[in-house]
Amino acid sequence: MKVDTTDISSIMNEKLLRLEDSYDQIDQVVREVMEQVKTFGNQALINYTEQFDGISLPSINVRAEEIEAAVQLLDPAFVAILEQAKSNIFDYHLHQKEKSWYVNKSDGIILGQQITPLHRVGVYVPGGKAAYPSTLLMNVIPALVAGVSEIVVVSPPGKDGKVNPAVLAAASLVGVKEIYAIGGAQAIAALTYGTETIRPVDKIVGPGNIYVARAKKYAFGKVAIDMIAGPSEICIIADESQNPLFIAADLLSQAEHDEMAAAVLITDSSTVAEQVKLEIEKQLSNLERAAIARKAIDTYGNIFIVESIDAAFALANEMAPEHLEVMVEDAFLQLPKIKNAGAIFLGKFSPEPLGDYFAGPNHTLPTSGTAKFSSPLGTYDFMKKSSVIYYSENELKKVKDQIIDFANQEGLGAHANSLSVRFAEGGNK
Amino acid sequence: MKVDTTDISSIMNEKLLRLEDSYDQIDQVVREVMEQVKTFGNQALINYTEQFDGISLPSINVRAEEIEAAVQLLDPAFVAILEQAKSNIFDYHLHQKEKSWYVNKSDGIILGQQITPLHRVGVYVPGGKAAYPSTLLMNVIPALVAGVSEIVVVSPPGKDGKVNPAVLAAASLVGVKEIYAIGGAQAIAALTYGTETIRPVDKIVGPGNIYVARAKKYAFGKVAIDMIAGPSEICIIADESQNPLFIAADLLSQAEHDEMAAAVLITDSSTVAEQVKLEIEKQLSNLERAAIARKAIDTYGNIFIVESIDAAFALANEMAPEHLEVMVEDAFLQLPKIKNAGAIFLGKFSPEPLGDYFAGPNHTLPTSGTAKFSSPLGTYDFMKKSSVIYYSENELKKVKDQIIDFANQEGLGAHANSLSVRFAEGGNK
Numbered sequence: 109m110k111v112d113t114t115d116i117s118s119i120m121n122e123k124l125l126r127l128e129d130s131y132d133q134i135d136q137v138v139r140e141v142m143e144q145v146k147t148f149g150n151q152a153l154i155n156y157t158e159q160f161d162g163i164s165l166p167s168i169n170v171r172a173e174e175i176e177a178a179v180q181l182l183d184p185a186f187v188a189i190l191e192q193a194k195s196n197i198f199d200y201h202l203h204q205k206e207k208s209w210y211v212n213k214s215d216g217i218i219l220g221q222q223i224t225p226l227h228r229v230g231v232y233v234p235g236g237k238a239a240y241p242s243t244l245l246m247n248v249i250p251a252l253v254a255g256v257s258e259i260v261v262v263s264p265p266g267k268d269g270k271v272n273p274a275v276l277a278a279a280s281l282v283g284v285k286e287i288y289a290i291g292g293a294q295a296i297a298a299l300t301y302g303t304e305t306i307r308p309v310d311k312i313v314g315p316g317n318i319y320v321a322r323a324k325k326y327a328f329g330k331v332a333i334d335m336i337a338g339p340s341e342i343c344i345i346a347d348e349s350q351n352p353l354f355i356a357a358d359l360l361s362q363a364e365h366d367e368m369a370a371a372v373l374i375t376d377s378s379t380v381a382e383q384v385k386l387e388i389e390k391q392l393s394n395l396e397r398a399a400i401a402r403k404a405i406d407t408y409g410n411i412f413i414v415e416s417i418d419a420a421f422a423l424a425n426e427m428a429p430e431h432l433e434v435m436v437e438d439a440f441l442q443l444p445k446i447k448n449a450g451a452i453f454l455g456k457f458s459p460e461p462l463g464d465y466f467a468g469p470n471h472t473l474p475t476s477g478t479a480k481f482s483s484p485l486g487t488y489d490f491m492k493k494s495s496v497i498y499y500s501e502n503e504l505k506k507v508k509d510q511i512i513d514f515a516n517q518e519g520l521g522a523h524a525n526s527l528s529v530r531f532a533e534g535g536n537k
Numbered sequence: 538m539k540v541d542t543t544d545i546s547s548i549m550n551e552k553l554l555r556l557e558d559s560y561d562q563i564d565q566v567v568r569e570v571m572e573q574v575k576t577f578g579n580q581a582l583i584n585y586t587e588q589f590d591g592i593s594l595p596s597i598n599v600r601a602e603e604i605e606a607a608v609q610l611l612d613p614a615f616v617a618i619l620e621q622a623k624s625n626i627f628d629y630h631l632h633q634k635e636k637s638w639y640v641n642k643s644d645g646i647i648l649g650q651q652i653t654p655l656h657r658v659g660v661y662v663p664g665g666k667a668a669y670p671s672t673l674l675m676n677v678i679p680a681l682v683a684g685v686s687e688i689v690v691v692s693p694p695g696k697d698g699k700v701n702p703a704v705l706a707a708a709s710l711v712g713v714k715e716i717y718a719i720g721g722a723q724a725i726a727a728l729t730y731g732t733e734t735i736r737p738v739d740k741i742v743g744p745g746n747i748y749v750a751r752a753k754k755y756a757f758g759k760v761a762i763d764m765i766a767g768p769s770e771i772c773i774i775a776d777e778s779q780n781p782l783f784i785a786a787d788l789l790s791q792a793e794h795d796e797m798a799a800a801v802l803i804t805d806s807s808t809v810a811e812q813v814k815l816e817i818e819k820q821l822s823n824l825e826r827a828a829i830a831r832k833a834i835d836t837y838g839n840i841f842i843v844e845s846i847d848a849a850f851a852l853a854n855e856m857a858p859e860h861l862e863v864m865v866e867d868a869f870l871q872l873p874k875i876k877n878a879g880a881i882f883l884g885k886f887s888p889e890p891l892g893d894y895f896a897g898p899n900h901t902l903p904t905s906g907t908a909k910f911s912s913p914l915g916t917y918d919f920m921k922k923s924s925v926i927y928y929s930e931n932e933l934k935k936v937k938d939q940i941i942d943f944a945n946q947e948g949l950g951a952h953a954n955s956l957s958v959r960f961a962e963g964g965n966k
Contacts, residue, residue: 365949
């Protein structure tokens with residue numbers, strides 16, 4: 109863990125900008141996969157699964173009995189934890205449900221916004237070592253809360269040709285019945301264009317490798333997508349009142365995700381900085397995933413010592429981290445200073461892993477500085493809005509000349525005509 | 538105008554799917570422009586403006602005096618209309634402003650969502666014949682309402698090297714001070730990567746030609762974008778109580794936008810269908826933009842006769858039109874039947890052009906069926922969310938074992954450690 113005494117944000121930005129700019133070769137593969145699946149449907153899916161995953165699938169459908177049986181394969185204690193997590197996630201996301209509204213601007217004018225759920229949504233759940241039941245819960249539950257009627261899950265098969273049973277169990281707990289054992293760009297293609305078996309969806313959500321990410325970008329426009337997520341990040345702002353053990357443990361909890369994960373501490377205390385640095389070394393050696401965490405800490409780990417806690421917030425806003433832990437006295441009073449962050453954890457007993465699994469807010473969060481312009485995945489991502497306009501004859505009459513003038517000013521005579529025809533002699537039957 | 542007695546939605550979808558699937562050549566140009574501007578900054582902007590627009594610009598900056606003076610160049614009556622439109626647009630978009638919220642789940646748990654505005658936004662306003670002051674108002678006002686601090690406008694220069702004065706006047710009315718006379722993919726590149734003069738933005742909104750649209754897609758991820766808009770569409774659902782003159786005028790008001798615009802009537806009355814067909818011919822000949830409207834009507838104009846008004850709504854939901862006029866008895870009672878539409882116009886005195894300019898709701902709307910998963914541009918597009926999580930020591934203690942189990946189940950030991958370190962002997966100072 110490097111300790112840096114400069115607060116020049118450009119240095120940090122460079123370190124955090126871990127996204128390559130060029131994806132030429134990947135994009136070429138993605139494009140071919142998308143086109144092949146579009147043209148050849150299921151057969152292309154089966155071919156690619158053989159080619160990329162090395163698995164010869166008899167069928168891409170996961171049978172209903174297999175989904176239902178998956179819960180039985182898990183430790184009942186773990187099922188109880190999943191149930192509690194599910195309940196907490198539901199609770200939180202209910203608060204994000206949007207409502208239609210109407211206002212009466214006068215006796216003859218009603219304006220409003222009608223909210224409707226998306227109809228059909230596809231959720232990508234990674235396979236292999238990264239097969240997390242929490243991914244399924246965090247992506248499916250907001251869609252359920254929004255009122256999406258059809259939720260379809262795709263997840264690449266393991267070596268046994270089957271989708272991870274913990275993922276199936278989570279699917280079963282939230283009532284998902286349509287699951288396909290496919291992954292990679294070919295799964296995104298199937299959700300985008302449809303095949304003989306899989307009907308296309310309106311939106312695709314869920315994390316995946318770089319092929320999945322680029323396929324989602326390719327599909328964007330034809331369908332909606334959630335976001336293009338990069339490696340995980342944590343930024344901790346801590347003052348001298350904080351425990352270096354906690355800080356080090358929380359930094360490592362993100363570092364273990366991925367060799368490209370970023371773990372950053374910003375503090376106004378050089379004592380805290382030095383102690384965290386030592387504590388990181390101590391804790392690192394005991395971790396199962398020490399090799400990954402070590403690589404991440406060495407490459408993208410940083411401790412910044414700044415002059416004041418206000419300077420720390422300014423730097424954090426520049427970074428726009430996925431996870432921001434605010435470990436300072438009176439953490440709540442700092443909220444107005446936070447402009448850009450995916451999720452904010454307040455105080456010393458709100459560690460980031462609490463949010464990953466359990467507390468309720470979504471763990472799909474904007475990374476790589478995109479918290480400057482994007483939000484956590486939420487119920488709102490599965491709802492859409494329609495403007496509603498009503499004018500009475502009388503109210504339209506009052507403003508028709510202004511609208512006609514405006515239309516003529518913009519050179520659109522048929523627009524003007526749409527107004528004038530309504531008030532022409534004999535026009536109004 | 539063709540009258541079709543089938544309601545097979547696939548036919549309609551094919552007609553409405555006016556987006557090409559392949560943009561290879563355009564994307565190659567866009568990519569080069571993006572990279573050149575990224576590398577060479579202002580010089581690339583000036584070169585491309587010469588190459589594409591045929592204009593040798595002394596400077597890309599539009600001076601403050603020029604912006605302020607623009608209002609004086611307009612007819613005061615038109616300025617008054619712009620002011621009224623501005624006021625209506627502000628009013629409507631205020632209702633879309635989102636609020637932070639917090640809930641106390643127990644004495645020691647607070648969960649919430651903090652809402653913050655985006656910091657810096659770029660608005661693309663097309664030039665030439667399509668230079669509309671309404672575009673400026675509709676894109677800038679929601680950002681202002683959201684609380685965006687920096688709004689920058691780009692618009693391609695006309696033959697005289699200047700940005701359209703009506704656009705500048707509209708900018709002046711809403712207080713925009715940072716304007717650059719650049720257009721095309723190069724303008725999108727400048728907003729995305731920044732140049733010596735132009736600082737990069739967080740989000741780019743506004744319509745443009747196909748180069749602008751593809752450049753926005755290219756930039757997506759690095760910055761946020763609004764949507765990739767296609768040609769305009771109107772769908773009118775009308776029963777036999779409606780006036781064919783109004784229906785024809787409204788269909789033509791969209792058809793005049795663009796040769797690729799779609800104008801569709803769905804009715805359960807063959808009388809209305811026949812009369813609208815005749816009326817279209819009658820009105821077409823009197824339009825200034827008759828050639829464009831004629832082409833659109835011939836290619837993408839359609840009248841569908843269906844068995845019932847319910848069938849009409851089913852078909853319209855499949856189409857997911859940008860604009861939906863509901864011209865039937867008791868139009869309000871039909872709202873629950875509408876699942877997919879950008880903007881809904883209720884009753885016979887709420888024609889689409891009312892929404893284009895004046896009523897207040899945004900005219901930037903999802904096209905080409907994307908209303909199935911997207912919303913009108915709104916205040917919410919310029920705000921973002923951060924989850925907020927607080928647990929007290931006591932509350933975290935209650936759930937720590939569950940979180941540790943969950944983390945271990947997912948194979949993430951450092952996540953588990955972040956919990957256990959907080960409750961280990963001597964760990965909690």
